[in-house]
Amino acid sequence: MSADDNGLLAEQIAYYRAGAAEYDRPYARYEELRRLLTLVDGLPVGGDVLELACGTGQWTALLAERAHSVTAVDMSDEVLAIARTRTPFSHVRFVQADVFEWRPSRSYDTVFFAFWLSHVPPARLPGFWDGIATMLAPGGRAVFVDDGPPMAAYEEGVEEGPVPTVLRRLDDGSSYRIVKVFHAADTLTADLTARGWTADVRLLGRNIVGVARPTTQ
């Protein structure tokens, strides 16, 4: 949208590409995160599933257990290589693409994204949600998980502003600025309602979990 956020989005993807080998560490380290993964069983995930920003496939494997098919998209070849190894199932297909640009040629029963919404710059949210609406089959739902406001306390270099950012570091000492919006459950629900969605977003511990569908469907 703006030159500013293009630069940030490039730095964000560079961070995930360079840090692919370190990405799974929090899943091994934090019980809270592992518990969150078990949530998938209670969420309305099914049919043909599209997963945006799938990363190393932590969620993809769980989605695959419940889905007829999974199409999992990420920009980073480095994380996709790990995801492919973790999820070697014939009904799972990986696509290397920029989710801000990519549009599927079909619709899906579930569009799932974990820890992705917080990386979408606020000015891009209307386009992001409109895009999701076009990807959903009639009766389909967007299902998402992310960091809630309490997680801001664990970030370094938090900067508010039109595009909120935090600083992330990798083992080699390199640092990257990435977009990080800690959506509050109630304001996100209100925003989605105002955009024509029926949404249920809840704070669960330090995370948010949401289910939303276009109200007209």
Ligand SMILES: C[S@@+](CC[C@H](N)C(=O)[O-])C[C@H]1O[C@@H](n2cnc3c(N)ncnc32)[C@H](O)[C@@H]1O
């Ligand atoms: C916080 S990780 C989430 C990964 C996974 N969903 C999870 O919860 O473990 C964000 C992911 O977004 C991917 N990503 C960043 N920018 C992207 C873009 N423009 N298009 C597609 N994927 C992108 C990164 O490669 C990374 O895998």
